[in-house]
Amino acid sequence: MVAANGDVLDVTCEYCGITYQIIADRQDVHDWLSGVGYIQDVLAYLSAAERELLISGTCDNCWNQMFPEVDDDEE
Numbered sequence: 891m892v893a894a895n896g897d898v899l900d901v902t903c904e905y906c907g908i909t910y911q912i913i914a915d916r917q918d919v920h921d922w923l924s925g926v927g928y929i930q931d932v933l934a935y936l937s938a939a940e941r942e943l944l945i946s947g948t949c950d951n952c953w954n955q956m957f958p959e960v961d962d963d964e965e
Contacts, residue, residue, distance in 0.1 A: 904947035905956075912940050 897916055902909045914933055922932045922944075929941050939950035948956070 899944070901943050901947070903943065903949035903952055905952040906949060908949060910940075910943060910949060912936065912943070 897913055899912045899914055899919070900909050901912055914936060918932050921927055922929050926932065929945060933941055933944075936944075939953070942953060943949055
């Protein structure tokens with residue numbers, strides 16, 4: 891769930907239930923949601939983890955638990 895409060899977005903992870911605050915320009919968020927541009931372009935100043943939280947509702951900790959990095963050297 892995303893609830894806008896000024897330029898602060900309260901975003902709750904769908905998996906762990908922790909709420910994170912993301913600071914973003916209101917117009918940039920509107921442009922992304924309206925399809926004006928891709929999130930990585932319109933909200934480029936956010937980290938990849940913050941953008942993923944906005945897109946999928948998955949925080950970085952939960953994402954890393956679901957999709958752990960694979961060490962190619964161990965194959």
